[in-house]
Structures are given as C-alpha cells and as structure tokens.
Amino acid sequence: MKYIEPHAHMVSRTTDDYERMALAGCAAVCEPAFWAGFDRSSPAGFYDYFRQLTEHEPKRAAKFGIQHFSWLCINSKEAEDVKLAEEVIALVPQFLDRPNVLGIGEIGLNKNSRNELRVLEMQVELAAKFNQLILVHTPHLEDKLKGTRLILDVLKNDKRIRPERVIIDHVEEHTVEMVLDCGMWAGMTLYPETKCTPARAIDILETYGSENIWMNSACDWGVSDPLAVPRTALEMKKRGHLAKAIEQVIFQNPKKFLGQSPNFKLGK
Numbered sequence: 036m037k038y039i040e041p042h043a044h045m046v047s048r049t050t051d052d053y054e055r056m057a058l059a060g061c062a063a064v065c066e067p068a069f070w071a072g073f074d075r076s077s078p079a080g081f082y083d084y085f086r087q088l089t090e091h092e093p094k095r096a097a098k099f100g101i102q103h104f105s106w107l108c109i110n111s112k113e114a115e116d117v118k119l120a121e122e123v124i125a126l127v128p129q130f131l132d133r134p135n136v137l138g139i140g141e142i143g144l145n146k147n148s149r150n151e152l153r154v155l156e157m158q159v160e161l162a163a164k165f166n167q168l169i170l171v172h173t174p175h176l177e178d179k180l181k182g183t184r185l186i187l188d189v190l191k192n193d194k195r196i197r198p199e200r201v202i203i204d205h206v207e208e209h210t211v212e213m214v215l216d217c218g219m220w221a222g223m224t225l226y227p228e229t230k231c232t233p234a235r236a237i238d239i240l241e242t243y244g245s246e247n248i249w250m251n252s253a254c255d256w257g258v259s260d261p262l263a264v265p266r267t268a269l270e271m272k273k274r275g276h277l278a279k280a281i282e283q284v285i286f287q288n289p290k291k292f293l294g295q296s297p298n299f300k301l302g303k
C-alpha cells in the first residue's frame with residue numbers, strides 16, 4: 036500500500052527504519068524542523084541542522100527509494116530565548132529555495148508562554164512574506180486546547196494567511212473540529228504512548244470525515260513508531276474501511292495539501 040509519511044524526524048532514525056518504511060510502501064517522507072531532544076547552544080547549531088534537513092537527509096532517504104522533503108523554522112521548545120529565535124529566523128530565507136523545502140514548520144506553542152507567542156508571530160510573518168505553507172505543532176495534554184485557540188487566533192488575524200495553506204498538527208478529539216471549521220487542515224499524530232492511538236484516530240475519522248485530515252507518526256528520538264501510518268491503515272481495513280477511503284487519508288490527502296508547494300513533486 037503506497038503512503039506518504041507527512042511528519043517524521045528522520046535525523047533521529049536509523050537506516051533500518053528507512054528500509055522498513057520503504058517495505059511498507061512509503062513513497063515520501065516530510066520532516067519538519069523540531070527540537071533535537073536537547074537545546075542547541077547557538078544559531079550555528081540550527082544552521083547545520085537546516086543543512087542536514089536539506090542536503091544530507093534527502094540523500095539518505097533516496098538510498099531506500101523514498102523522497103524526502105523538509106520544513107524549516109525554530110521550534111516552540113527553543114523559542115523562549117527570543118534573541119536566539121530572531122537569529123535563527125534570519126537564517127531561514129537562504130534555505131527556502133532549496134529543492135526539498137515545503138514551508139515554515141513546525142512552528143507553534145509548547146507551554147503557551149508570552150515569548151513563544153511572540154516567536155510564533157514572527158514566523159507567521161516569515162511565512163506570509165515568502166508565501167510559504169505553514170505546519171503547526173500544538174501543545175500537549177492540558178495545554179492543547181488553550182494553545183490551539185491561541186494559535187488559530189494568530190493565524191486568523193493575519194489576512195495574508197490562507198487557511199487552506201495551513202496544517203495544524205497533533206489534533207485530538209477536542210481540537211479537530213475548531214481547526215477544520217476555520218478551513219485549515221488537521222494532522223493526527225499516532226503515538227504508542229501519548230497523543231492519538233490508531234483506534235482513536237480512526238474514531239475521529241469516523242466522526243469528522245476524512246476531508247482535509249492526514250495521519251503521521253511524528254517519529255523522533257523518543258518512544259515512537261515509524262510504521263504508525265501503515266499500521267493504522269491496516270487497522271482501518273480491519274474496521275471495514277474501503278481501500279479507496281484508506282488511500283485518501285494516507286496518500287491522496289497529504290499529496291493534495293503538500294502539492295500546494297511547487298517543490299512537492301512525486302516521482303513516478
């Protein structure tokens with residue numbers, strides 16, 4: 036079964052993971068810039084990370100027949116230091132014309148702090164200025180509802196941002212509706228421990244439909260599963276979803292959203 040993994044942190048994964056994803060039918064993987072599991076000490080750390088995402092990782096993926104795309108930004112977990120954030124944001128434009136770059140992401144909020152919000156606004160400005168797609172990380176657990184509301188307000192208040200060019204990731208039962216209602220796309224993250232389990236994700240699809248929704252593993256350096264998308268597809272099949280409906284969620288939907296970037300071209 037062919038699928039697109041629209042959100043994975045492959046710099047933290049092994050070549051074995053790439054091989055298993057290829058065997059499971061992964062055609063393309065998209066990697067948003069995120070926290071490395073530790074705070075970087077300088078903008079130079081981000082400069083090298085952006086080079087890794089745009090130069091090295093596409094070559095690593097290509098060895099397994101997988102296309103690799105990336106998103107660039109400073110993540111919300113390292114956005115508390117506004118001066119650092121300004122310096123990192125200033126590095127981003129020189130990478131935007133690299134052939135695998137899809138947009139600005141994953142920006143958003145982590146603890147919903149004032150500084151995070153300020154950095155979020157700076158990066159929405161960056162996306163608007165360079166006409167880039169936006170991928171948003173929403174906070175976890177008790178911070179999610181409030182954080183999602185704050186993020187949607189920032190995006191809706193900027194009239195240059197077209198909602199269909201924004202995906203709000205890590206939605207759950209209590210946030211998916213407000214995202215879809217304002218015309219943005221919603222991403223469900225399939226995590227073995229926190230976030231959505233496959234069963235919960237399928238419940239959400241059955242409740243809200245599969246228009247403008249995708250699923251991702253968001254696999255990284257923590258407890259996560261790079262095969263979460265095909266595993267959930269199998270679960271959908273067991274629950275009686277038709278092959279065409281499964282294909283829409285795991286392939287056609289991400290292709291449609293990401294295809295809004297001129298850099299997202301799938302090979303034959």
Ligand SMILES: [Zn+2]
Pocket residue numbers: 042044067069141253
């Ligand atoms: Zn992520």
